[in-house]
Amino acid sequence: MKIRALKLHIVSTGGDFGFSFAFGKQLTVIRGKNSAGKSTLFNTLLYAMGMEELVGGRDQTVLPYGVRDYFVWNGERLPVLASEALIEIENGEGKVVTFRRPIKHEQRQSKLIEIFDGGVLTGSLPLSAPKPTYVHDAGAAQRNEGFHRYLEDFLGLALPTVPTSSGGEAKLYLQTIFAAVAVEQKRGWTDYIATIPFYGIREARTKVVEFLLGLSVFEADSLRNRLNAESVKIHEDWVKHVGELIRAANAEGFLVQGVPPRPDVLFDEKLVRVARREGSQEILLADYRTQLRQEYRELDLRAASYHEASGEKAVADLDTASEELRELSFHHEQSTTALALQRASLKEYEELLAETKEDLARNVAAQKLKQLGAENAIELSADRCPTCHQNISESLLGEAISGPVMNLDENIAYLKSQRQMFERQILGVKDTINRLESVTSEIGRRLAEKRDHLASLRGDLSSGAVQSRAIVRRQVQIEAEVERLESIERLLPTVLAQLSDLARALVSNQSARRALPKDRYSDADNQKISIFQRNFRANAGSFGYESADIPEIEINRDTLTPVLEQLELREISKKGADIKADSSASDFVRLIWSYLLALHQTSSSPGVDGNHLGVLLLDEPGQHSMRAESQHALLQHLASERGLQSIVAASFDENESVFREATGDVSYTLIEWEDKLIRPLTA
Amino acid sequence: MTELRRKLRFVRRATPVIPEHRPLYKIAQLLLILELASRGGKSSLPRLQLFNWAMKKNERQERLLRAKAEQRLNVAAWGFDPAVVLALRFAIGQSLIQPISTSYQITDLGSEFIKAACKDPDNLAGERGFLKAVGKSITEAMVSDIAQTWVDA
Numbered sequence: 088m089k090i091r092a093l094k095l096h097i098v099s100t101g102g103d104f105g106f107s108f109a110f111g112k113q114l115t116v117i118r119g120k121n122s123a124g125k126s127t128l129f130n131t132l133l134y135a136m137g138m139e140e141l142v143g144g145r146d147q148t149v150l151p152y153g154v155r156d157y158f159v160w161n162g163e164r165l166p167v168l169a170s171e172a173l174i175e176i177e178n179g180e181g182k183v184v185t186f187r188r189p190i191k192h193e194q195r196q197s198k199l200i201e202i203f204d205g206g207v208l209t210g211s212l213p214l215s216a217p218k219p220t221y222v223h224d225a226g227a228a229q230r231n232e233g234f235h236r237y238l239e240d241f242l243g244l245a246l247p248t249v250p251t252s253s254g255g256e257a258k259l260y261l262q263t264i265f266a267a268v269a270v271e272q273k274r275g276w277t278d279y280i281a282t283i284p285f286y287g288i289r290e291a292r293t294k295v296v297e298f299l300l301g302l303s304v305f306e307a308d309s310l311r312n313r314l315n316a317e318s319v320k321i322h323e324d325w326v327k328h329v330g331e332l333i334r335a336a337n338a339e340g341f342l343v344q345g346v347p348p349r350p351d352v353l354f355d356e357k358l359v360r361v362a363r364r365e366g367s368q369e370i371l372l373a374d375y376r377t378q379l380r381q382e383y384r385e386l387d388l389r390a391a392s393y394h395e396a397s398g399e400k401a402v403a404d405l406d407t408a409s410e411e412l413r414e415l416s417f418h419h420e421q422s423t424t425a426l427a428l429q430r431a432s433l434k435e436y437e438e439l440l441a442e443t444k445e446d447l448a449r450n451v452a453a454q455k456l457k458q459l460g461a462e463n464a465i466e467l468s469a470d471r472c473p474t475c476h477q478n479i480s481e482s483l484l485g486e487a488i489s490g491p492v493m494n495l496d497e498n499i500a501y502l503k504s505q506r507q508m509f510e511r512q513i514l515g516v517k518d519t520i521n522r523l524e525s526v527t528s529e530i531g532r533r534l535a536e537k538r539d540h541l542a543s544l545r546g547d548l549s550s551g552a553v554q555s556r557a558i559v560r561r562q563v564q565i566e567a568e569v570e571r572l573e574s575i576e577r578l579l580p581t582v583l584a585q586l587s588d589l590a591r592a593l594v595s596n597q598s599a600r601r602a603l604p605k606d607r608y609s610d611a612d613n614q615k616i617s618i619f620q621r622n623f624r625a626n627a628g629s630f631g632y633e634s635a636d637i638p639e640i641e642i643n644r645d646t647l648t649p650v651l652e653q654l655e656l657r658e659i660s661k662k663g664a665d666i667k668a669d670s671s672a673s674d675f676v677r678l679i680w681s682y683l684l685a686l687h688q689t690s691s692s693p694g695v696d697g698n699h700l701g702v703l704l705l706d707e708p709g710q711h712s713m714r715a716e717s718q719h720a721l722l723q724h725l726a727s728e729r730g731l732q733s734i735v736a737a738s739f740d741e742n743e744s745v746f747r748e749a750t751g752d753v754s755y756t757l758i759e760w761e762d763k764l765i766r767p768l769t770a
Numbered sequence: 771m772t773e774l775r776r777k778l779r780f781v782r783r784a785t786p787v788i789p790e791h792r793p794l795y796k797i798a799q800l801l802l803i804l805e806l807a808s809r810g811g812k813s814s815l816p817r818l819q820l821f822n823w824a825m826k827k828n829e830r831q832e833r834l835l836r837a838k839a840e841q842r843l844n845v846a847a848w849g850f851d852p853a854v855v856l857a858l859r860f861a862i863g864q865s866l867i868q869p870i871s872t873s874y875q876i877t878d879l880g881s882e883f884i885k886a887a888c889k890d891p892d893n894l895a896g897e898r899g900f901l902k903a904v905g906k907s908i909t910e911a912m913v914s915d916i917a918q919t920w921v922d923a
Contacts, residue, residue: 449790452893457789
């Protein structure tokens with residue numbers, strides 16, 4: 088990618104204003120005093136490419152008021168009526184397009200970027216047949232009318248899908264890639280690739296470097312992520328189906344055996360039994376249903392011979408029914424008692440939990456007080472008596488308690504584990520209560536049925552009816568129950584088939600996961616990283632880095648950042664965690680230069696086939712009163728790096744001799760202006 | 771033989787402590803009583819003990835709130851907590867509280883300390899809610915009326 092030209096066009100009450108610059112194919116130096124508008128130019132450049140998120144904002148708010156509100160010319164304050172940015176870009180195949188993006192406009196929104204074929208700025212082609220695209224709308228990176236999608240295609244990139252921290256997947260957005268090639272002045276020099284906008288991408292910086300170096304990790308990563316998501320789905324489906332089956336069976340007083348609560352590769356649907364307990368015996372669902380049918384047929388026979396039946400038979404029936412009723416009542420009594428007990432203990436646990444939580448809150452308060460006391464030099468915070476400076480117990484009634492007492496941290500940890508225990512207990516008890524409730528309700532229903540039956544029998548006996556109401560009633564009940572049981576039987580094979588499918592899916596998921604490469608990087612990847620490391624070291628040496636021994640610096644294989652003895656090389660941290668990994672501020676900036684440049688060098692090395700965009704935009708790289716000779720080394724490298732267009736905005740300490748030293752015998756295109764950046768545009 | 775060599779070993783574990791028995795916690799409670807619920811930051815010992823006793827249970831707090839409404843304290847007696855006395859000693863040693871003729875007064879240092887502690891809204895939230903609700907309505911006179919009955923009886 089090459090940036091050919093940039094134009095800012097402002098319509099004000101005083102006429103057309105703005106600026107228009109063309110950039111060199113290699114190094115372009117933008118020279119300007121502090122606050123002369125270098126950053127306005129730089130940010131307009133990013134804005135025109137839809138990359139203003141790198142400056143930390145969206146839309147025209149990242150641009151200074153001078154291009155969207157008013158500016159001063161010849162001592163006169165001129166309001167901005169409308170403004171827009173135009174940029175001309177060339178891709179690797181030599182195709183040129185121009186983007187036009189409004190900054191301030193009555194009708195057109197700043198989300199709109201119009202694309203024109205050809206070079207409108209350098210070739211002075213007419214602005215005709217624009218293709219409208221949008222930035223920052225949902226789908227700007229995915230949909231065809233999205234600008235970033237267009238730019239990605241235009242630059243010939245195929246951005247990979249990467250895992251997000253929420254467990255899903257997202258595209259490695261184009262803006263994250265640009266963060267590695269465009270460094271703005273304010274935050275850009277605080278870290279390696281510091282300004283990646285937040286999209287919830289996990290380890291975004293590492294992913295960006297992996298992409299730029301053309302490493303082959305994305306396919307494996309994407310596969311691993313898909314397998315993880317699939318395994319979660321298998322688990323969810325399993326729990327759902329099992330729950331469905333168990334609920335249906337429990338409602339009729341049946342238990343499901345042989346179904347593991349979590350997905351299990353050893354699941355065998357032949358081992359699944361649905362049975363109910365009657366006393367000490369277990370009856371399978373099918374057998375129970377046969378029993379019911381049998382009973383139904385017997386009732387039919389008895390109904391036929393009813394009018395012949397003797398009073399004795401009816402009395403015997405009545406006795407049996409009463410006996411059954413007593414037994415059911417007993418069971419019902421038992422299960423309601425158990426339920427009441429469980430409910431009581433649930434209440435107790437909940438109270439204990441509430442107490443524990445309160446105790447915990449108070450302990451945390453005590454800890455805060457202690458910290459506060461330590462800050463205010465209160466001796467009690469150090470467990471010392473303020474009068475005699477002797478050590479005192481951590482408890483006011485310490486004398487009355489024999490043995491050691493927990494200190495605050497231990498006590499808080501202890502209460503937290505108590506809380507966790509209670510929470511688990513409560514879950515368990517709630518589970519039991521659910522189960523008991525369904526059993527109790529089932530027994531209750533049978534009890535009601537039996538009472539009905541008994542009442543009908545009594546009615547039959549006293550009225551001497553020709554048709555037994557008791558028999559009819561019982562038959563109706565049996566019909567209803569059989570129907571319910573049949574619905575469970577219909578459900579069973581579908582659920583079991585689904586579970587078997589899930590078990591098989593789990594097997595293939597696990598074997599696919601086992602087949603994933605153990606090491607993150609392939610041999611070819613490791614080789615690329617080695618080249619990257621070599622380039623980085625060489626750059627650091629020529630830029631005058633001296634905070635550490637350069638041969639000892641390595642590129643960490645986990646984060647792909649420079650480390651010294653496994654510690655990331657950073658700017659001096661105030662807390663002084665480790666002196667070895669600290670660099671002075673300007674030395675840290677040298678490392679960032681080395682890093683960014685090494686990314687391009689490695690990407691364009693033979694055999695690497697990287698994805699670097701081939702441009703490097705640096706706003707004020709000479710941070711922290713960088714030595715002029717280091718700046719010179721940087722410019723020299725940039726100017727001689729093949730296939731790299733670099734645009735460097737710098738003030739050179741507002742010093743002519745620094746400028747001359749830094750740019751001496753370097754070939755570059757110079758952009759500079761007198762006084763004000765925004766001036767009348769000449770047609 | 772190995773069986774004989776085996777020994778039972780006991781490890782002495784520390785016991786948990788009621789948070790209000792942590793010296794600074796109790797002191798903070800006392801400072802709160804003086805700061806939020808006492809006129810001029812002054813209170814007698816029986817009155818401090820009354821508040822301390824009330825803060826231990828919700829129904830006791832409700833009784834004090836009722837006393838605020840009725841302007842009469844309907845509590846026959848309350849517990850005297852040795853922890854309060856010990857905490858007072860420490861607080862005096864630390865110059866957070868100073869003894870004056872018949873009562874105790876919060877010092878500037880104590881006032882600063884408790885104000886800093888109250889910057890975090892979650893800190894001592896329960897105590898603060900109760901004491902703010904009661905305010906300075908429980909007077910020394912109300913307390914001494916009750917205390918008088920103990921002497922007579």
